[in-house]
Amino acid sequence: MTNVLWLQGGACSGNTMSFLNAEEPTVCDLIADFGIKVLWHPSLGLEMGNDLQTLLWDCVSGKIPLDILVFEGSVVNAPNGTGEWNRFADRTMKDWLTDLSQAAKFIVAVGDCATWGGIPAMSPNPSESQGLQFLKRQEGGFLGKDFVSKAGLPVINIPGCPAHPDWITQILVAIATGRIADIALDELHRPQTFFNTYTQTGCTRNVHFAYKASTGEFGQRKGCLFYDLGCRGPMTHSSCNRILWNRVSSKTRVGMPCLGCTEPEFPFFDLQPGTVFKTQTVMGVPKELPPGVKQKDYAVLTMVAKDAAPAWAEEDFFTV
C-alpha cells in the first residue's frame, strides 16, 4: 500500500484535471491495480472540515505513514511572508507544507506552479509565490536547496502547465512498484525519462523546420511554427510529441506554437508587449536558436535548406 496525499496551493486545478485524463493506468486503475491509496485529494477526497484536519495531523505525526506528498499549485507567501493569503484547513498552506514535508517519504511537485512558481509567480508576483524547491531557475524555493525528503531524494519536479497525465501517473507507478532507483533526475529535478528530449522530437512539422518553411500565420496546414509564430519546440525539454496529449495530439501538431511550459522561464519574456506568439528576431534571424547551434552555422544552414527545399515544403502539407 502506497499512501498518497495530494494538496493544492496557488493552483488552478489544471494538473488534477490532466491527471483525471490518464489512461493506462486510469486514476481508478492506479488505486485498484497498484495499491495506491489516495488519502485525500481536493477534488476526490471524502473528508471535509474537522475530519480532514485530523487526517492531516495524523500524517504529520506519523500515525498515518505518508509515502508520497503530491503538491499542485504555488506556495503562496503573501502577505509579507506570512502565507495568510492561502489558508487551508484552518492554517496557512505554508504551515501544512512545512510539517508534511518532514513526514513524507517522497515529494512530487506537479505542474509549473509547484515546480517553479508558474503563472502566479510571474512579475510582479502579487502572491509572493514560489515553487517547492525552485523559483524560476533559481534553486531553493520554499523548502530550500538542500532539502531531501525521507527517502533521500529532492522534490521530484514534474513541470508543465499542466503536467501531462502520463508524466504524473508513471512516476507514481514507478514509486509504487519499487522502480524509484531507475528515475534519473536532471539538474532541474525533472525525471529524465520524460524531459531529456525536446518538444520538437516527434513533431509532424519537423520536415518544414528542416527546410525553413514557415507557418506564416495561424489557421494553416503547412510549415513550421518556429520562424514566425514563436514556437519553443526546439528549445524545450518535453515529450509532448512522443507521448501525445489526450492520446491524440500535441500543440504543435495542430498548429499552436509550443510555449515552452516545461521550462522554468515559462511564460517567456513575461508576456511583455510584442512577445506573444511572435518569434523574437534580430535582423530576421531568430534570437534564440536550438541549443548548441551557432549563429554562423545557422545562417549557412538556412541558405542551404532554402535552396534544397522541395516545392511541397511550401504547400499545404497536411491536406484536408
Next chain:
Amino acid sequence: MTIKTLDISPVGRVEGDLDVRVDIEDGRVVNAWTHAELFRGFEIILRGKDPQAGLIVTPRICGICGGSHLTSASWALDTLWGTEVPRNAILARNLGQIVETIQSIPRYFYGLFAIDLTNKKYRRSRHYEEACRRFAAYTGKSYEIGVTISAKPVEIYALLGGQWPHSSYMVPGGVMCAPTLTDITRAWAILEYFRTNWLEPVWLGCSLERYEQIHTYDDFMDWLDEDRNHRESDLGFYWRMGLDIGLDRYGAGVGKYVTWGYLAHEDKYQKPTMEGRNAAMIMKGGVYDSFSDTHSLMDQSFLRENTTHSWYDEGTADIHPSDRTTKPTANNTKDFENAYSWSSAVLHKDFGRLEAGPLARQLVAGGNHGESWQHHDGFILDVFKQMGGASVHVRQLARVHELVKLYRQAEHCLREFKLNDPWYIKPTERDGKGWGATEAARGALSHWVEVEGGKIKNYQVIAPGTWNIGPRDGEGKRGPIEEALIGTPIYDSSDPVEVGHVARAFDSCLVCTVHAHDAKTGEELARFRTA
C-alpha cells in the same frame, strides 16, 4: 434556542477550496458565510502585458473551465480589435467549449457530487446499498466508468487545440488550427464512443432521441415509469434516491438567475461587438426572476460589483467590474461584520444578487424573450415550477440536463465545418475596450480588457464562482450560496454532509472564484470554509 456555530474548513470537492461558516439552530442552518481564501492576483499580473497575454494567462485561472476562459478572452479581444471571425473558427471555438462541458458533467456528477450519496447518513435509505455499488469513490461501477469516460470528450478538444487542459488555440480573428478530414472523422468516432459506452446505456438508459421527447415535468415522470432501464439508469436512480433522502427540500437560494448565453452563431457573430452579442448566441442569455415569473435580457452594463465584505481596499460603492482597480488588503483576517472573503459581491443594477450556473441557464432557456431562432427548452422551468422552486435536487437535474443538447450541438459543429474555408483572418491591433463572455459549465463568465499604448491597462474577470460564492453585498444581503444554505437541515454536525450537498450542487468552481477575485483585485485562489 442555542445557536451552534460550525466552521468547516475545507468543504472539499467543490472544484477548489471553500470554507463556510454556518450558524445552526434546532438542527437547521439559520445563517451562513462563504469564504474564498486564496489570492493569486491574475488581474494584477496582466497589467502592462501584451494585449494577447490573457489568452495564455486566463485559462490558468481555472484548469477546470480553461476553455471557457479562453473563449471569453478571445471574444474580448475580438470586440476590442474589431475583427472578423470566420465561421469555421466560431464552430471550432464552440466545439472546444462544448466538449469541455460534456467532459465536466460525468466528472462533476460522479467525482464531486454523487459520492456523498454513499455517506453513512443515508444507510437507512432503501437505495443506500445500490448507491454504494454505483457511486463509491474509485471502485463504484458507475464512478469508475463515469470518471474514466470523462477523459474522452476532451480528446476532441485536443484535436483542435493540441491538448486539454490549457491550450490557447483560440485567438482574435479565429483559431490556430485547421483540422483535417481525419480530425473530423475521429472526433465523430469519439462522440459515438461516449454515447454508446456511457451516455445512453449507463446514464440515460434510453436513446438520445427518446430523452429528447421530454419537455415537461410530466413527460419526465412518464419516462421514469415507462421502462425499467429508465428507472435503473444512473439518471433515473439518482432522481429516485434524491427524493427519498430529501434533496428536494432545501437549498433554495436567491430565486433570481443569470446567464450570458453562449455558443456564438457561426453566421451571426462574424463581426463581433459588445452590443451585438445577445442577439447572436445560440443558447440565449438573460435574467429570470422567479418571484414575478419574468424573463429579461442581460447586458454587461447592468453589472455592479461590491467589495464591502471583501478583502480589498476599494471602497464600499457599487461599481462596474471594468472600473475595478484590484487592491488586495494585506490584512485578511476574517471579520464577519466586515470583510471575510477574497470574493466580491456581484449584482445586477435592477435585480440585485443573481444565481449563475446550469439551473440559471435552463430557467432562462424556458423564456420567450430573445430571438425567435434561439434555442428554447422549457423542461427545467416546468420542473422548477412543479416542485416549488430551487433545491439541491432541481439544481442537480439542471446540471446534467444539458448533456444531450450539447451533444447535438457538437454534431452540428462537425457537420458544418467547411474544411477548405478559412480558420483565421489576421486582425489589426488597436487600443480600446473589449468584453467577452460565455457560460462555463458552472455558469456565467466574462472578461473585460482595456488596452492602452499597446499593452493591457486593466483586465477584469467575473467567474461563475464570483456570482455564487460572493459574500454579503453593500446592503448586507447574502450571496447565492449563503442564501441557499439557510434552512439546510444538519443531521450530524460532526459530518455536515448537507452543507457539502448545497455547495456542490452549485458546482461552484472556487478556483474560478479565486480568479474572480483576481479579476477584481488581482488573482486569488479562494478556499471555501464552512464556519
